[in-house]
Amino acid sequence: MTATRKSKAIVTRSRTTFGAVTARHPAASRFAPLIGLTLFVVAWQLLSLRYPPFILPGPASVMARWVEKLTDGSLIVHMTATLSAAIPGLVLGTLAAFALGAPIAKSPLADRLLSPFIVASQGVPFVAVAPLLFIWFGSGLGAKILICALVVFFPIAINVIAGLRSAPPILHDLFRSLGATPAETFFKLELPAAMPFIFAGLRVGGTLSMIGAITGEFLSADRGLGFMINLGNGLYDTALVIAGVLTIVLIALGIYGAVRLAECALRMTHWAA
Secondary structure, eight states: OHHHHHHHHHHHHHHHHHHHHHHHOHHHHHTHHHHHHHHHHHHHHHHHTTSOTTTSOOHHHHHHHHHHHHHTTHHHHHHHHHHHHHHHHHHHHHHHHHHHHHHHHHOHHHHHHHHHHHHHHHHSOHHHHHHHHHHHHOSSHHHHHHHHHHHHHHHHHHHHHHHHTOSOHHHHHHHHHTTOOHHHHIIIIIHHHHHHHHHHHHHHHHHHHHHHHHHHHHHSOSSSHHHHHHHHHHTTOHHHHHHHHHHHHHHHHHHHHHHHHHHHHHIIIIIOO
């Protein structure tokens, strides 16, 4: 018990100290991401000096390769191909998550019937399912969209279920006492209460959609960021591989930021408490 109290006291003091430093130096908090990125690049550059370029190229080499691919237009082609699977897959997975998550949240019978399938969808490796999708639907864009939808489905569905169940029971009793219809209860109580959960699932699903798209391109593609990474790997062009990975990271951050902006805009205009 004494050790536990001491550890809690240490954590409390560290949080207090961090808060005090942040309060005294707001600029440090504002520029913390830039500082962290700078330290990462410096460490990368120092580490790359110890290895040959085909093992670990430096940041300048990777940036030069990235600019080269951007200038000749091939990077835009690959990005467009990846996003053409990731974005529709995110939309399809979100719609499926709502279609199954809402009945599960509202009906115990639907919960018992459908929950095992939702859990099973997460337990099966997508690399194992992807070849089946290519056999059934071909190796085109449709199969890659389905892979993305499967990847994003589980986190969004879980958040939809948790969000729709998050409305306080006392508010349900109030709506019933006022004679609200099930539709009015859903749109005016349950859905607004679920929005923070839903957007949390969308933030996770948006970044995971890139994983689905890249998985499909690794297995079968003639364009896309996954294809570009495979090409660089086959040519031992490590700078190209790292440039492709960093592009994926930037796109995922962009999707995450877009969802956050949509959440803030929706909260200010309609769902504000």
